[in-house]
Amino acid sequence: xxxxxxxxxxxxxxxxxxxxxxxxxxxxxxxxxxxxxxxxxxxxxxxxxxxxxxxxxxxxxxxxxxxxxxxxxxxxxxxxxxxxxxxxxxxxxxxxxxxxxxxxxxxxxxxxxxxxxxxxxxxxxxxxxxxxx
Amino acid sequence: xxxxxxxxxxxxxxxxxxxxxxxxxxxxxxxxxxxxxxxxxxxxxxxxxxxxxxxxxxxxxxxxxxxxxxxxxxxxxxxxxxxxxxxxxxxxxxxxxxxxxxxxxxxxxxxxxxxxxxxxxxxxxxxxxxxxxxxxxxxxxxxxxxxxxxxxxxxxxxxxxxxxxxxxxxxxxxxxxxxxxxxxxxxxxxxxxxxxxxxxxxxxxxxxxxxxxxxxxxxxxxxxxxxxxxxxxxxxxxxxxxxxxxxxxxxxxxxxxxxxxxxxxxxxxxxxxxxxxxxxxxxxxxxxxxxxxxxxxxxxxxxxxxxxxxxxxxxxxxxxxxxxxxxxxxxxxxxxxxxxxxxxxxxxxxxxxxxxxxxxxxxxxxxxxxxxxxxxxxxxxxxxxxxxxxxxxxxxxxxxxxxxxxxxxxxxxxxxxxxxxxxxxxxxxxxxxxxxxxxxxxxxxxxxxxxxxxxxxxxxxxxxxxxxxxxxxxxxxxxxxxxxxxxxxxxxxxxxxxxxxxxxxxxxxxxxxxxxxxxxxxxxxxxxxxxxxxxxxxxxxxxxxxxxxxxxxxxxxxxxxxxxxxxxxxxxxxxxxxx
Numbered sequence: 001x002x003x004x005x006x007x008x009x010x011x012x013x014x015x016x017x018x019x020x021x022x023x024x025x026x027x028x029x030x031x032x033x034x035x036x037x038x039x040x041x042x043x044x045x046x047x048x049x050x051x052x053x054x055x056x057x058x059x060x061x062x063x064x065x066x067x068x069x070x071x072x073x074x075x076x077x078x079x080x081x082x083x084x085x086x087x088x089x090x091x092x093x094x095x096x097x098x099x100x101x102x103x104x105x106x107x108x109x110x111x112x113x114x115x116x117x118x119x120x121x122x123x124x125x126x127x128x129x130x131x132x133x
Numbered sequence: 134x135x136x137x138x139x140x141x142x143x144x145x146x147x148x149x150x151x152x153x154x155x156x157x158x159x160x161x162x163x164x165x166x167x168x169x170x171x172x173x174x175x176x177x178x179x180x181x182x183x184x185x186x187x188x189x190x191x192x193x194x195x196x197x198x199x200x201x202x203x204x205x206x207x208x209x210x211x212x213x214x215x216x217x218x219x220x221x222x223x224x225x226x227x228x229x230x231x232x233x234x235x236x237x238x239x240x241x242x243x244x245x246x247x248x249x250x251x252x253x254x255x256x257x258x259x260x261x262x263x264x265x266x267x268x269x270x271x272x273x274x275x276x277x278x279x280x281x282x283x284x285x286x287x288x289x290x291x292x293x294x295x296x297x298x299x300x301x302x303x304x305x306x307x308x309x310x311x312x313x314x315x316x317x318x319x320x321x322x323x324x325x326x327x328x329x330x331x332x333x334x335x336x337x338x339x340x341x342x343x344x345x346x347x348x349x350x351x352x353x354x355x356x357x358x359x360x361x362x363x364x365x366x367x368x369x370x371x372x373x374x375x376x377x378x379x380x381x382x383x384x385x386x387x388x389x390x391x392x393x394x395x396x397x398x399x400x401x402x403x404x405x406x407x408x409x410x411x412x413x414x415x416x417x418x419x420x421x422x423x424x425x426x427x428x429x430x431x432x433x434x435x436x437x438x439x440x441x442x443x444x445x446x447x448x449x450x451x452x453x454x455x456x457x458x459x460x461x462x463x464x465x466x467x468x469x470x471x472x473x474x475x476x477x478x479x480x481x482x483x484x485x486x487x488x489x490x491x492x493x494x495x496x497x498x499x500x501x502x503x504x505x506x507x508x509x510x511x512x513x514x515x516x517x518x519x520x521x522x523x524x525x526x527x528x529x530x531x532x533x534x535x536x537x538x539x540x541x542x543x544x545x546x547x548x549x550x551x552x553x554x555x556x557x558x559x560x561x562x563x564x565x566x567x568x569x570x571x572x573x574x575x576x577x578x579x580x581x582x583x584x585x586x587x588x589x590x591x592x593x594x595x596x597x598x599x600x601x602x603x604x605x606x607x608x609x610x611x612x613x614x615x616x617x618x619x620x621x622x623x624x625x626x627x628x629x630x631x632x633x634x635x636x637x638x639x640x641x642x643x644x645x646x647x648x649x650x651x652x653x654x655x656x657x658x659x660x661x662x663x664x665x666x667x668x669x670x671x672x673x674x675x676x677x678x679x680x681x682x683x684x685x686x687x688x689x690x691x692x693x694x695x696x697x698x699x700x701x702x703x704x705x706x707x708x709x710x711x712x
Binding site for chain 1: 481484485487488489490491492493495496499508511515518519
């Protein structure tokens with residue numbers, strides 16, 4: 001198992017997703033950090049300076065959109081690649097996509113992965129954004 | 134004055150009714166009907182307190198009013214009376230108001246045709262009107278009714294005869310009341326036709342033809358008749374209907390069957406209609422259909438006043454129909470929006486569960502590949518948990534989606550609560566939340582659906598534990614014997630995060646959840662529904678930052694309401710200021 005030295009933060013309130021991401025990315029030797037809500041995610045970003053962030057949309061305290069816009073609004077963090085885990089917003093009932101993000105935040109995540117996450121897609125997307133493989 | 138008229142091979146017969154009129158086959162009857170289907174003494178009509186009552190005299194073949202068998206019935210002007218196979222028409226005429234015949238046999242000239250305004254849009258092809266002809270008539274033979282002779286454009290009533298004005302007002306009122314009483318289109322039409330029969334005593338049949346807004350085809354939407362079936366089966370004039378709808382004019386035709394001018398055209402004469410009126414149903418620039426009222430027997434004819442009344446009525450009806458269609462559109466779009474929201478919420482839930490199952494299976498596979506038993510276990514546990522979650526979701530959806538009668542059984546509420554506290558104890562400990570139970574020893578066994586109430590309690594206690602997570606709070610479940618309102622109470626109190634007014638307002642909205650991917654947003658709606666099915670209610674008090682109390686209030690035994698399958702429960706929400 002080669003150590004890539006890359007830090008990947010997974011922010012999702014579901015422990016199952018953490019376990020899954022950990023296993024899916026373990027062979028690539030990334031260091032996986034985790035956060036269970038939006039505020040914890042931002043703290044981790046500041047403390048650990050991850051190389052890539054995987055953000056779920058529905059999270060307690062701060063949702064994925066809010067976290068994303070704070071990250072892009074801060075010079076220190078705006079360069080970190082972000083993968084957004086998408087599903088459907090239960091609150092508005094509106095499935096959101098790339099266009100909505102662009103419209104609302106003027107900026108878009110580097111990639112979207114729809115839930116349920118396909119492990120191969122996740123691996124390929126992470127490594128591409130990290131410039132590996 | 135009241136009369137009975139009927140047709141015999143010798144011609145039309147008429148009998149003026151006395152205080153009592155006996156009807157039968159025997160010669161001593163005042164109305165003697167020589168027909169084998171008529172009993173010797175078949176029925177009689179008596180005048181009681183100013184109303185005419187028809188009573189069957191134990192006849193063999195029965196007495197009918199407007200096609201319905203009647204043993205005793207008050208008669209109204211224009212009613213069709215069936216004596217065995219003989220059809221008679223009952224008339225109770227108002228002697229004061231003599232009908233004005235607009236055009237009739239022997240009249241020199243019809244009034245000059247009014248200028249019809251040029252209208253650009255015409256109604257679509259009224260092909261399905263063909264069905265109204267019952268196949269018997271060759272339509273090409275039906276001459277085009279000369280609009281110059283038959284149509285008259287409604288103009289404001291000149292002069293202002295108070296009698297007619299009163300009639301017109303009453304008609305307008307009757308129609309508005311009939312049409313505004315409901316939002317069900319077929320019900321509206323039926324009420325309108327009934328009202329029209331009340332307004333036009335001489336009307337024997339009334340039809341409402343509607344144009345399909347999508348196909349443009351016109352078809353009969355409602356029919357009402359008070360003449361024998363034979364006469365009622367007479368077709369209606371497609372030509373006249375099309376004319377009225379295309380030109381947006383009301384039509385009046387009097388004594389047409391006897392009018393020589395129409396004999397050659399085989400028009401209305403062939404249809405056997407003696408007097409008729411048609412008014413188009415126009416709303417803004419749209420022709421919605423037409424109202425057709427006619428008299429087949431022609432005992433009394435329609436007048437221009439009647440046509441004016443019908444036009445007023447048609448305007449009211451068109452407005453109401455347009456309103457109903459608009460309402461239907463709104464309801465449709467609301468329904469679609471609700472369905473969309475429900476599906477989106479459901480999709481979200483299912484996707485999260487799928488994520489768990491797929492993720493678990495992936496971890497399990499990797500564990501097998503690498504021969505790591507611990508990983509196999511973790512993966513398998515994930516699959517199993519999410520599978521259980523899916524089962525729970527389906528169960529909640531089923532509970533929420535249909536009305537069900539609680540499966541009542543005698544249960545000890547204190548025992549039930551103790552079980553739930555034990556069940557949730559592990560989760561509470563894992564989250565460092567204190568969970569206490571305060572039973573009321575006075576609380577006797579109650580009649581309820583133990584499985585349903587268990588589910589409610591489980592939802593509420595789990596929610597309370599979640600609300601206390603990381604707050605050093607505690608949850609108390611307390612029972613209370615029935616108080617003044619007769620309801621027993623199970624309170625689930627927490628000193629957790631509490632809820633904002635915004636959250637409180639959405640508390641029972643399906644798929645609304647503050648728990649992120651951990652909540653389905655079905656727990657509270659299902660809880661509320663189960664409690665209401667018991668005829669109980671769910672009270673909520675919450676102060677943001679301090680805590681929340683949910684109280685299940687239940688009748689201790691089955692109530693009459695729940696036995697009828699109809700709960701009266703509701704949700705009492707008390708704002709934070711009162712908490």
